[in-house]
Amino acid sequence: MGYDKPVPKPNSDTRVFWAGCKDHELRFQKCKECGHVRWPPSVVCPKCYSSETEWIVSKGKGRVYSFVVYHVAFHPAFRDEVPYVTAIVELQEGPHLLTNIVGCKASEIKCDMPVEVIWEDITEEFSLPKFKPT
Amino acid sequence: MGVACLSNYLISYGLFMNSKQLRDKYSIVGVGYTPQGNVPNLTAVSFYLEACVNAILDAGLKKEDIDGLMVYRHFEPLANDTEITPYLIAQHLGIRPSIVGQEANCARGHLINALGLLEAGFCNYVLIAYGDNAFSGRRTFLKEATHGEPEGDNGAFGEFGLVANYALAARRGMHIFGTGPNTWREIAVSQRKWANLNPIAMMSKKGLSYEEYDNAKWLVEPFRIYDACPISDGGRAYIVTSTERARDLKQKPVYIMGIGEYNPSVDVHQSDFMEGPTGAKEAGKIAFTMADISIDDIDACQIYDCFTYTVEVTLQDYGFFKPGEGYDWFKDGRTAPGGDLPVNTSGGLLSEAYFMGLTPLTEGVMQLMSRCGDRQLGPKTDTKKPQIILCSDNGGVFQSNSTVILRSS
Numbered sequence: 001m002g003y004d005k006p007v008p009k010p011n012s013d014t015r016v017f018w019a020g021c022k023d024h025e026l027r028f029q030k031c032k033e034c035g036h037v038r039w040p041p042s043v044v045c046p047k048c049y050s051s052e053t054e055w056i057v058s059k060g061k062g063r064v065y066s067f068v069v070y071h072v073a074f075h076p077a078f079r080d081e082v083p084y085v086t087a088i089v090e091l092q093e094g095p096h097l098l099t100n101i102v103g104c105k106a107s108e109i110k111c112d113m114p115v116e117v118i119w120e121d122i123t124e125e126f127s128l129p130k131f132k133p134t
Numbered sequence: 135m136g137v138a139c140l141s142n143y144l145i146s147y148g149l150f151m152n153s154k155q156l157r158d159k160y161s162i163v164g165v166g167y168t169p170q171g172n173v174p175n176l177t178a179v180s181f182y183l184e185a186c187v188n189a190i191l192d193a194g195l196k197k198e199d200i201d202g203l204m205v206y207r208h209f210e211p212l213a214n215d216t217e218i219t220p221y222l223i224a225q226h227l228g229i230r231p232s233i234v235g236q237e238a239n240c241a242r243g244h245l246i247n248a249l250g251l252l253e254a255g256f257c258n259y260v261l262i263a264y265g266d267n268a269f270s271g272r273r274t275f276l277k278e279a280t281h282g283e284p285e286g287d288n289g290a291f292g293e294f295g296l297v298a299n300y301a302l303a304a305r306r307g308m309h310i311f312g313t314g315p316n317t318w319r320e321i322a323v324s325q326r327k328w329a330n331l332n333p334i335a336m337m338s339k340k341g342l343s344y345e346e347y348d349n350a351k352w353l354v355e356p357f358r359i360y361d362a363c364p365i366s367d368g369g370r371a372y373i374v375t376s377t378e379r380a381r382d383l384k385q386k387p388v389y390i391m392g393i394g395e396y397n398p399s400v401d402v403h404q405s406d407f408m409e410g411p412t413g414a415k416e417a418g419k420i421a422f423t424m425a426d427i428s429i430d431d432i433d434a435c436q437i438y439d440c441f442t443y444t445v446e447v448t449l450q451d452y453g454f455f456k457p458g459e460g461y462d463w464f465k466d467g468r469t470a471p472g473g474d475l476p477v478n479t480s481g482g483l484l485s486e487a488y489f490m491g492l493t494p495l496t497e498g499v500m501q502l503m504s505r506c507g508d509r510q511l512g513p514k515t516d517t518k519k520p521q522i523i524l525c526s527d528n529g530g531v532f533q534s535n536s537t538v539i540l541r542s543s
């Protein structure tokens with residue numbers, strides 16, 4: 001049976017990010033003018049309005065900024081997954097990324113606990129960055 | 135410039151000096167209700183129309199008087215219903231307003247925009263409305279509060295919208311200032327007691343005990359089912375005009391003493407101030423500056439309550455208690471019937487019915503018009519007879535806040 005969960009839909013802004021995920025790299029835009037690392041991608045730095053940008057690769061380390069535990073499947077493909085955890089991870093470089101925390105029980109997760117990226121190859125085309133406790 | 139000093143900056147440069155001149159200059163003069171709760175076999179637009187007609191009649195106006203029409207955003211149509219637009223509503227109401235508007239994506243500028251139109255002279259009577267057939271159209275709560283087709287790439291991680299979005303903020307609040315379900319239980323139970331005094335509340339005949347709250351299923355943890363508001367059929371509308379014009383109308387006008395709006399805008403997923411302050415802090419400062427009063431002058435509150443936590447953090451950001459002191463503040467029924475500071479006296483979105491920011495705002499108006507029956511603030515509910523009521527509306531995930539201070543005439 002094929003992969004039945006929603007998959008990313010890259011657009012002109014996010015294509016580089018999802019191509020990076022395929023290579024197991026977390027790629028973010030960094031402003032060449034002020035150094036701000038931004039997410040989601042855009043054409044202009046929200047801090048200084050510079051459009052001079054380079055792509056950097058995150059070390060993939062950060063902390064759990066916040067998290068929730070889904071006890072209800074809002075989508076049929078997640079029926080066998082509940083309870084599962086969605087979280088915001090604050091990466092060391094700055095971006096806040098929506099993700100899942102895996103590799104531990106939901107009851108063991110706390111805000112601000114350190115985590116690192118772990119890759120889940122879901123289809124030929126896509127890999128998802130998930131995070132586990134370090 | 136930081137968010138915190140923005141309003142001080144504006145105040146010191148006199149931009150809000152003008153707002154004080156607007157104090158009490160405009161009034162709400164009529165409210166329209168419809169049957170609500172489970173009201174099957176009606177389209178969404180029919181609820182808008184019934185609410186609008188009732189508001190016009192309530193104010194003692196003619197339809198020709200209405201020269202501004204503002205409607206809330208609308209979710210996707212149900213049950214072969216048509217797309218809700220202000221044109222559709224105006225057409226069916228038989229009116230041709232100078233100005234029509236529909237807020238997108240839950241920005242909550244309806245009333246402040248209406249005041250701008252009145253002050254500039256483009257309109258004389260603005261009608262503001264919302265309606266939906268969500269309950270019988272089978273927009274299940276879960277579906278309404280979530281995105282079946284997820285926005286962006288969030289669905290890839292199993293993230294489906296508003297319940298989890300607010301739960302993320304609540305979890306961060308738990309971590310930073312120590313709130314949690316014990317506080318939210320007080321809010322859910324107190325509001326249910328108000329609903330039990332309101333015959334048209336969806337939960338009018340259903341009690342809610344601490345035990346029921348504690349034993350309820352998790353929805354998206356840390357939220358249980360009683361932390362989230364249900365959906366309903368029905369509609370609600372009100373009319374705003376100048377206080378001068380209001381004097382000739384049917385109802386005792388309710389003054390808009392202060393109003394403020396603030397849009398932090400940032401998506402909760404990227405917010406680095408997820409635990410607050412929400413837009414309520416800045417919007418509240420603006421509204422209180424205009425009204426020229428302090429929170430000590432507030433007799434009751436009608437707070438947008440999509441989730442229990444929304445009530446807590448909004449009141450916290452207004453300054454009713456310090457971060458983390460919510461439990462002590464809410465316990466022992468402070469906001470329930472008989473309490474010092476009644477909050478959400480219709481039952482609110484959590485226990486009355488879901489009409490976006492119109493549920494809290496119209497309840498504030500009706501209380502100040504003394505038209506609330508068994509739940510009327512004053513001797514009937516062993517509470518203070520209100521002169522000033524603080525109302526809030528909140529949109530997106532804490533992305534928009536509108537704060538309105540109402541005063542009886």
Ligand SMILES: [Zn+2]
Nearest residue numbers: 031034045048
């Ligand atoms: Zn920059």
